[in-house]
Amino acid sequence: DADVTQTPRNRITKTGKRIMLECSQTKGHDRMYWYRQDPGLGLRLIYYSFDVKDINKGEISDGYSVSRQAQAKFSLSLESAIPNQTALYFCATSDRSGTRPYNEQFFGPGTRLTVL
Amino acid sequence: GEDVEQSLFLSVREGDSSVINCTYTDSSSTYLYWYKQEPGAGLQLLTYIFSNMDMKQDQRLTVLLNKKDKHLSLRIADTQTGDSAIYFCAESMGYSTLTFGKGTMLLVS
Numbered sequence: 001d002a003d004v005t006q007t008p009r010n011r012i013t014k015t016g017k018r019i020m021l022e023c024s025q026t027k028g029h030d031r032m033y034w035y036r037q038d039p040g041l042g043l044r045l046i047y048y049s050f051d052v053k054d055i056n057k058g059e060i061s062d063g064y065s066v067s068r069q070a071q072a073k074f075s076l077s078l079e080s081a082i083p084n085q086t087a088l089y090f091c092a093t094s095d096r097s098g099t100r101p102y103n104e105q106f107f108g109p110g111t112r113l114t115v116l
Numbered sequence: 117g118e119d120v121e122q123s124l125f126l127s128v129r130e131g132d133s134s135v136i137n138c139t140y141t142d143s144s145s146t147y148l149y150w151y152k153q154e155p156g157a158g159l160q161l162l163t164y165i166f167s168n169m170d171m172k173q174d175q176r177l178t179v180l181l182n183k184k185d186k187h188l189s190l191r192i193a194d195t196q197t198g199d200s201a202i203y204f205c206a207e208s209m210g211y212s213t214l215t216f217g218k219g220t221m222l223l224v225s
Contacts, residue, residue: 004158040124041218042216042217042218043159043204043216043219045213048213058213090159092158096211101210101211102147102149102166102208102211103208103211103212103213103214104161104164105159105214107158108158109156109157109158110157
């Protein structure tokens with residue numbers, strides 16, 4: 001079973017609709033992240049959470065919100081979707097409590113979102 | 117702000133060596149990373165290097181770091197078709213968030 005799962009894997013929606021993307025992890029990691037990937041633009045950080053009570057904006061948080069419902073769950077919402085939010089969205093986790101001093105992140109398989 | 121730049125595309129023949137280059141601007145970066153994204157999948161850490169190192173070798177992979185020029189490279193020896201993927205350079209200061217480059221698509225034919 002995958003350690004980091006994302007649902008749905010694909011979603012097509014219309015402009016103005018509210019959308020929620022969900023991420024769950026069984027790795028026991030404390031830190032979780034949401035990124036979007038666009039061709040030619042690479043990976044950009046939307047929001048991140050270092051623990052259940054900690055939420056931080058990333059590089060491109062406008063138009064998005066997040067909720068950390070539990071250590072294992074981190075959801076991303078688009079309150080009113082627009083076409084330029086069409087992208088591939090990734091959730092990732094990392095473990096600060098471990099012994100590694102570097103930030104190895106573990107990624108989910110991605111959600112492909114299309115906003116018409 | 118921090119910026120990480122890399123070329124977008126590289127094509128090599130099977131059996132040749134591949135060299136993917138990256139430049140970064142943040143002089144306080146302490147860790148530099150190479151992540152690999154295979155088609156239809158998320159990213160996976162390939163290797164990393166601490167900023168006080170010049171080189172790191174791991175089987176077919178060699179990472180070179182020129183801290184003075186803020187230049188990082190990834191060399192893949194004896195490139196195979198299974199190495200076809202997008203390779204992302206990234207940097208962080210300690211355990212802070214990562215800043216990724218735009219990714220280099222490696223095509224092995």
